[in-house]
Amino acid sequence: MRAHILFAWLFVVMIGPTAPLHAQSGASDPAAFIGDFSQKGISDILAADIPNNEKQSRFRDMFDQYFDIPYIGRFVLGRYLRLTDEGQRDKFGTLFEDVIVHTWSRRFSEYDGQTLKVNSTVDDGDNGAIVKSQIVGNDGSNIGVDWRLRKRGTTFQVVDVIVEGVSMAITYRQEYSTVISRGGGFDGLLGEMQKQVDNLKGAG
Amino acid sequence: MKIHISGVTSRFASVALVISAALFFSACASRPPADDPFAVAAFEEANDPLEPLNRTLFKTDQVLDTVLVRPIVNGYRAVVPDRGRRSVNNFMNNIRSPITLVHDVLQGEMDRAGVTAGRLVVNTTMGFFGFFDVGEQIGLPYHSEDLGQTMAVWGAEEGPYVYVPLLGPSNFRDGFGFLVDAFLVDPLGWYLGNPRNDLEWAQWGRFGLLLLTTKDATMDATDELNASSLDYYSALRSAYRQIRADEIRNGAPPPLEDFDDFEDFDEMGRISGPGTEGTASVLPESSGIVAQSSASTLAHH
Numbered sequence: 045m046r047a048h049i050l051f052a053w054l055f056v057v058m059i060g061p062t063a064p065l066h067a068q069s070g071a072s073d074p075a076a077f078i079g080d081f082s083q084k085g086i087s088d089i090l091a092a093d094i095p096n097n098e099k100q101s102r103f104r105d106m107f108d109q110y111f112d113i114p115y116i117g118r119f120v121l122g123r124y125l126r127l128t129d130e131g132q133r134d135k136f137g138t139l140f141e142d143v144i145v146h147t148w149s150r151r152f153s154e155y156d157g158q159t160l161k162v163n164s165t166v167d168d169g170d171n172g173a174i175v176k177s178q179i180v181g182n183d184g185s186n187i188g189v190d191w192r193l194r195k196r197g198t199t200f201q202v203v204d205v206i207v208e209g210v211s212m213a214i215t216y217r218q219e220y221s222t223v224i225s226r227g228g229g230f231d232g233l234l235g236e237m238q239k240q241v242d243n244l245k246g247a248g
Numbered sequence: 249m250k251i252h253i254s255g256v257t258s259r260f261a262s263v264a265l266v267i268s269a270a271l272f273f274s275a276c277a278s279r280p281p282a283d284d285p286f287a288v289a290a291f292e293e294a295n296d297p298l299e300p301l302n303r304t305l306f307k308t309d310q311v312l313d314t315v316l317v318r319p320i321v322n323g324y325r326a327v328v329p330d331r332g333r334r335s336v337n338n339f340m341n342n343i344r345s346p347i348t349l350v351h352d353v354l355q356g357e358m359d360r361a362g363v364t365a366g367r368l369v370v371n372t373t374m375g376f377f378g379f380f381d382v383g384e385q386i387g388l389p390y391h392s393e394d395l396g397q398t399m400a401v402w403g404a405e406e407g408p409y410v411y412v413p414l415l416g417p418s419n420f421r422d423g424f425g426f427l428v429d430a431f432l433v434d435p436l437g438w439y440l441g442n443p444r445n446d447l448e449w450a451q452w453g454r455f456g457l458l459l460l461t462t463k464d465a466t467m468d469a470t471d472e473l474n475a476s477s478l479d480y481y482s483a484l485r486s487a488y489r490q491i492r493a494d495e496i497r498n499g500a501p502p503p504l505e506d507f508d509d510f511e512d513f514d515e516m517g518r519i520s521g522p523g524t525e526g527t528a529s530v531l532p533e534s535s536g537i538v539a540q541s542s543a544s545t546l547a548h549h
Contacts, residue, residue, distance in 0.1 A: 147476045166501055183330075190501070209490055214486065220478070225291075
């Protein structure tokens with residue numbers, strides 16, 4: 045088992061590009077898209093001299109823009125998607141975004157100059173690509189992060205983040221499946237997510 | 249070759265026996281009724297028929313963690329600086345590397361076997377008995393193999409999930425592999441385990457140090473997972489399987505079909521075909537005892 049695997053999820057936004065040459069080229073190629081994302085993340089949020097709640101709201105905007113949240117949400121629901129009505133799905137979508145925004149933003153203050161090094165791009169089916177990268181820390185540590193992208197018009201959106209082999213989407217999917225099947229059903233899951241968001245808000 | 253079964257070995261073996269007995273005699277989770285396909289799919293995906301027992305062991309482990317393990321790790325962190333702990337991890341990785349070498353060969357990965365052999369030589373000599381990872385600096389990066397991974401490469405299923413207090417998540421295949429590696433594959437294990445050498449204390453010391461370095465390396469990550477999950481047990485099970493799958497693939501990207509489900513949900517509410525049951529394929533085979541390869545962590549550069 046490798047270092048700081050899951051912890052690294054929290055660092056996925058704490059990254060700076062080491063390929064700034066591509067960053068300006070917009071998002072027409074997958075590596076440039078990730079470079080752009082990491083550069084913005086670091087300059088506008090992590091390294092920015094603004095209060096934490098402002099960081100959080102900027103992160104939410106970026107997250108909406110760069111990630112296909114409804115798509116991820118549907119993947120996470122998986123087979124349970126058919127068991128839900130539209131109201132439940134909407135509620136799930138809102139809560140899921142809240143969970144991620146609050147979970148990640150708790151760690152913004154720990155940013156310590158990490159940078160993102162984009163290594164390669166692998167084809168991932170018809171409309172996608174996987175960008176392989178590393179988060180490199182000042183102490184020489186590095187964490188492998190793969191970004192699973194899908195083409196959206198002329199640009200891309202992230203549909204999964206895989207840190208040292210652990211997929212965020214799959215982990216949420218399996219965990220939520222357990223929560224649903226242990227008794228409370230889908231509304232039970234929504235209730236627990238709401239509680240988690242409240243706790244995270246309180247702690248932050 | 250005659251294998252010496254020392255006192256330490258036999259005590260390990262009896263612990264293993266007790267655990268396996270507990271596994272076999274405990275109540276299993278009951279399979280959901282067949283007319284509830286969602287519950288059945290979730291049950292099969294979890295591949296955790298011993299879940300009630302595992303959750304009990306998991307809770308026990310969390311108590312042990314609070315009262316015993318965590319204070320020790322915190323003490324270790326307070327006394328030994330980051331650099332020192334990294335050196336200890338390097339050392340632990342180096343003395344384990346003959347096991348990796350054997351499994352590189354058994355998996356037919358001759359290039360990686362060469363890397364492992366090269367590392368063993370340079371780290372043991374220039375790296376001062378392995379405390380310094382010289383190999384990493386000269387382009388021989390660390391990796392870890394074990395019998396569980398070899399069996400997976402040969403086509404073995406992972407078997408039911410098991411949670412072992414102190415050691416963490418595993419499954420039948422990898423738990424078996426861990427024991428065989430420790431007692432039959434590892435040359436240092438033979439030597440320390442030989443009663444004529446009177447080195448039982450070193451065998452125990454090594455085991456303790458393995459637990460300590462493993463916990464040190466994984467504690468922050470698992471704490472974070474705990475803090476951010478609704479069901480820590482389930483999140484850990486999922487993450488652990490994925491890590492093992494990644495190790496078995498030697499870091500290659502997961503096969504595309506594992507993510508076919510992404511294609512099934514192109515529009516909200518419109519699900520293409522009955523393919524949602526395909527979720528069982530989302531996770532490739534995997535998993536194993538946390539302890540064995542994790543000392544690598546801090547050493548990883």
